[in-house]
Amino acid sequence: MLREVSARPVAPVPRPRFARLARRRSADAASARRWQPPTTERPLARWLLIALALGFLGFVLVIPLVLVFVEALKSGIGVYVAALADPDALAAIRLTLLISAIAVPANLVFGLAAAWAIAKFQFVGKSFLITLIDLPFSVSPVIAGLVFVLLFGSQGYFGPWLSDLGIEIVFAVPGIALATIFVTFPFVARELIPLMQEQGSGDEEAAISLGASGWKTFWLVTLPNVRWALLYGVLLCNARAMGEFGAVSVISGHIRGVTDTMPLHVEILYNEYAFPAAFAVASLLALLALVTLSIKSFLEWRHGASLKAQRSL
Amino acid sequence: MDISVRRLCKEFDRYPALNGVSLEVGSGELIALLGPSGSGKTTLLRLIAGLEFPTSGSIYFGKEDASQKSVQERNVGFVFQHYALFRHMTVIDNISFGLRVRGRRNRPSDAAIRKRASDLLDLIQLPNVANRFPHQLSGGQRQRVALARALAIEPRVLLLDEPFGALDAKVRKELRRWLRELHERTGHTTIFVTHDQEEAMEMSDRVVVMSQGRIEQVGTPDEIYDRPASPFVFSFIGDSGELAVTIDRGEVFLDGRSLGPLAEGLPDGRARMFLRPHDLEITDDPAGAISGEVATVRRHAATRRIEIAVGEKRQRIEVAVPATRGFVPEGTQTFRPVRCRLFPAN
Ligand SMILES: Nc1ncnc2c1ncn2[C@@H]1O[C@H](COP(=O)(O)OP(=O)(O)OP(=O)(O)O)[C@@H](O)[C@H]1O
Ligand SMILES: [Mg+2]
Numbered sequence: 173m174l175r176e177v178s179a180r181p182v183a184p185v186p187r188p189r190f191a192r193l194a195r196r197r198s199a200d201a202a203s204a205r206r207w208q209p210p211t212t213e214r215p216l217a218r219w220l221l222i223a224l225a226l227g228f229l230g231f232v233l234v235i236p237l238v239l240v241f242v243e244a245l246k247s248g249i250g251v252y253v254a255a256l257a258d259p260d261a262l263a264a265i266r267l268t269l270l271i272s273a274i275a276v277p278a279n280l281v282f283g284l285a286a287a288w289a290i291a292k293f294q295f296v297g298k299s300f301l302i303t304l305i306d307l308p309f310s311v312s313p314v315i316a317g318l319v320f321v322l323l324f325g326s327q328g329y330f331g332p333w334l335s336d337l338g339i340e341i342v343f344a345v346p347g348i349a350l351a352t353i354f355v356t357f358p359f360v361a362r363e364l365i366p367l368m369q370e371q372g373s374g375d376e377e378a379a380i381s382l383g384a385s386g387w388k389t390f391w392l393v394t395l396p397n398v399r400w401a402l403l404y405g406v407l408l409c410n411a412r413a414m415g416e417f418g419a420v421s422v423i424s425g426h427i428r429g430v431t432d433t434m435p436l437h438v439e440i441l442y443n444e445y446a447f448p449a450a451f452a453v454a455s456l457l458a459l460l461a462l463v464t465l466s467i468k469s470f471l472e473w474r475h476g477a478s479l480k481a482q483r484s485l
Numbered sequence: 486m487d488i489s490v491r492r493l494c495k496e497f498d499r500y501p502a503l504n505g506v507s508l509e510v511g512s513g514e515l516i517a518l519l520g521p522s523g524s525g526k527t528t529l530l531r532l533i534a535g536l537e538f539p540t541s542g543s544i545y546f547g548k549e550d551a552s553q554k555s556v557q558e559r560n561v562g563f564v565f566q567h568y569a570l571f572r573h574m575t576v577i578d579n580i581s582f583g584l585r586v587r588g589r590r591n592r593p594s595d596a597a598i599r600k601r602a603s604d605l606l607d608l609i610q611l612p613n614v615a616n617r618f619p620h621q622l623s624g625g626q627r628q629r630v631a632l633a634r635a636l637a638i639e640p641r642v643l644l645l646d647e648p649f650g651a652l653d654a655k656v657r658k659e660l661r662r663w664l665r666e667l668h669e670r671t672g673h674t675t676i677f678v679t680h681d682q683e684e685a686m687e688m689s690d691r692v693v694v695m696s697q698g699r700i701e702q703v704g705t706p707d708e709i710y711d712r713p714a715s716p717f718v719f720s721f722i723g724d725s726g727e728l729a730v731t732i733d734r735g736e737v738f739l740d741g742r743s744l745g746p747l748a749e750g751l752p753d754g755r756a757r758m759f760l761r762p763h764d765l766e767i768t769d770d771p772a773g774a775i776s777g778e779v780a781t782v783r784r785h786a787a788t789r790r791i792e793i794a795v796g797e798k799r800q801r802i803e804v805a806v807p808a809t810r811g812f813v814p815e816g817t818q819t820f821r822p823v824r825c826r827l828f829p830a831n
Pocket of ligand 1: 497498500501502520521522523524525526527528529680
C-alpha cells in the first residue's frame with residue numbers, strides 16, 4: 173500500500189523534470205555526506221585515537237593476560253593439573269575463597285549501611301565520611317597491612333590482650349580477612365552512593381505513607397531500587413578480594429599451606445623458579461577475575477535497558 | 486474525617502517555611518492550597534501527612550492529636566508531585582502495595598487484594614495496564630495510578646501535591662474534571678496543592694491562599710475572587726492593576742484629581758487602589774474618570790486588553806473591552822472605574 177503510493181507519482185514524471193529532480197537529489201546526498209555531527213573529529217584524528225587506545229590496551233592488558241594462560245599450559249595439561257592439585261595450592265585456593273566469602277558479605281552490609289546513611293540523611297561530618305570511604309583507594313594496601321600488624325601484632329596495642337584470650341589475628345585468617353575487608357570496602361559503597369542520592373527518598377516516603385514499616389520499606393523498595401548497582405559492587409568487590417596482595421602479604425606471614433592466599437602462593441612459586449606451577453595458579457586467579465567480569469558484562473547487557481528506564485523515571 | 490491545624494510553624498535550619506498556620510477542613514471537603522512558589526504549600530501538606538515534624542503547633546484528625554502518630558498510623562493517602570511510583574513493580578503491584586505490607590492480622594486475603602486492585606484500575610479507567618511498569622505509562626496514566634495506589638489503603642484523608650503539575654493543558658483539564666467527579670463519588674476529605682489558580686477555583690469547595698509561610702485568605706472561590714482580603718490576594722488572583730492614590734475624608738485622589746467618594750470608612754492618607762481589567766469602562770465624561778495614554782493593545786480570548794499609562798508616574802493598568810467592538814484606541818483615553826478595591830498603604 174505504502175509502496176504503491178510512493179511509486180505512482182515517480183513513474184509518469186516527464187524526463188527533463190525527472191533529471192532535474194535527480195540532480196537535486198544527488199546534490200542533497202552529497203551535502204548529507206559532507207555533513208558531520210559537530211562533536212565528531214576528522215577521520216584521521218579519530219583513527220589515531222582509536223588505534224592508540226586499542227594498542228595501549230592490547231599491550232598492557234590483553235597480551236599479558238594471554239601470556240599467563242600460554243605459560244601455564246606450555247608444559248602440558250598434566251603439569252597444569254598437578255600444579256593445581258598440589259596440597260599447598262589447594263590450601264591457597266580454599267583460603268582465597270574463604271576470605272572472599274567473609275569479606276564480600278561484610279562489605280555488602282557495611283557498604284549498604286554507609287551508602288544509606290550518606291544518601292538519605294543529613295548529618296554533620298557527612299563529607300568527611302565520604303572522603304573516608306575513598307581512603308582505602310588512595311592509601312597503599314601495604315600501609316593497611318602494617319596498621320593491622322601494629323594494632324593486633326604481638327608487639328601491637330591489642331595483640332597481647334587478644335592472645336591472652338586465645339584470639340590470633342595477625343598471621344591468621346582473621347587478620348587476612350580484616351585487611352581484605354579494609355582494602356575492598358569502597359567498591360559497594362561507591363557504586364551505591366550516587367544512585368541512592370539520585371533516587372532521593374521519595375519512594376521510601378511513598379511506601380511509609382502507604383503504611384509500610386521501615387523494615388518492609390527497606391526490603392521491598394530501597395533494596396530493589398539499587399539491586400543492580402549492588403550486584404556490580406559485590407562482583408567488583410569479589411574480584412578485588414580474591415586478588416588482593418599487598419595488605420594480605422604484610423599481615424599473613426606467608427605460612428605455606430596455612431596463611432597463603434592464591435596471589436601470595438603465586439609469588440612464592442615464582443620466587444622458587446617453579447614457573448609452570450606459578451602460572452598455573454595465576455591462570456586460575458585470572459580466570460576467576462574474568463568470570464566475575466563476564467557476569468558483570470552479561471548483567472549489564474541483559475538488564476541495561478531496564479536499568480536505564482528505571483534511572484530516567 | 487475533619488482536620489484541624491493549629492498555629493503550625495515549621496523551620497528549616499531556622500528558615501521559617503511555615504509561620505503560624507491555622508486551618509479547619511471539614512469532613513468531605515475538597516480544599517485547594519494555592520500560592521506562589523516557596524509559599525509553604527508542600528511543607529503544610531507534608532506536615533499533615535506526618536512526613537515532616539512541626540517546630541511548634543498541632544494537627545488534629547477529628548479529635549485525635551495527630552502529632553503523636555507515626556506516618557503509618559495516620560492513614561493518609563499521599564499523591565506525590567512526581568508520583569513516586571515504585572519503578573520495579575508493575576502497576577497492579579504498585580496499587581496493592583499498601584494492602585500487602587499490612588500486618589498479618591489486618592491484611593485482606595490475596596484474592597481480596599487482587600479484587601480491590603482491579604476495581605481501582607477500573608475506577609481510574611485503566612483496566613488494561615495492570616502488568617505494565619511505570620516507565621511504560623504516559624504522565625497522565627502514572628498520575629492516575631499514583632492516585633489509585635493512595636486510594637487502595639482506604640485513607641481517611643487524601644493529600645495531593647500538584648497532582649497535575651507535570652501534564653499538558655488538555656490532559657490536565659480532563660483529569661481535573663475526573664478528580665472532581667471521583668471526589669463527589671467517594672467523599673474523601675481532600676487537600677490538594679496547586680499554583681494554578683484556575684485549577685483551584687474550578688475544582689475546590691474552598692481555596693486557601695498562601696504567601697510566605699502564612700495563610701492570606703481562606704474562602705470559597707467567589708469570596709476569594711470578589712472579596713480579596715489583602716493586596717496580595719487581589720494581585721495574586723486574577724488579573725489586576727494597581728494605582729497609588731491618596732484618600733482625604735473618604736474621597737480618592739489620583740495625582741490631585743478626584744475620582745469620587747469611593748473610600749468611605751478608610752483612613753486618610755496614601756492608599757493602594759486595585760482594579761481588575763473588567764472594572765473599567767470607556768467614557769467621554771472626564772469627571773471622576775481615570776485618563777491615560779494607550780501603550781499597547783493585545784487580544785486576550787474574547788476581549789481586547791488595552792494597557793494604559795496613567796498620570797505623571799505612568800502607572801500601568803489594563804482595561805478589558807469586548808473584542809467585537811473592533812475598536813483600536815490611540816492617544817489618551819478616559820475610563821470610569823465601576824468597581825475598585827482600596828487598601829491603606831503602609
Ligand atoms: N527540606 C528543606 N530544607 C530546607 N528548606 C526547605 C525544605 N523544604 C522546603 N524548604 C523551604 O521552605 C519554603 C517552602 O517550601 P515549600 O516546598 O513548602 O514551597 P511550595 O509552596 O510547595 O513551593 P512550590 O510551589 O515551588 O512547590 C521554601 O522557601 C523552601 O526553600
Ligand atoms: Mg511544592
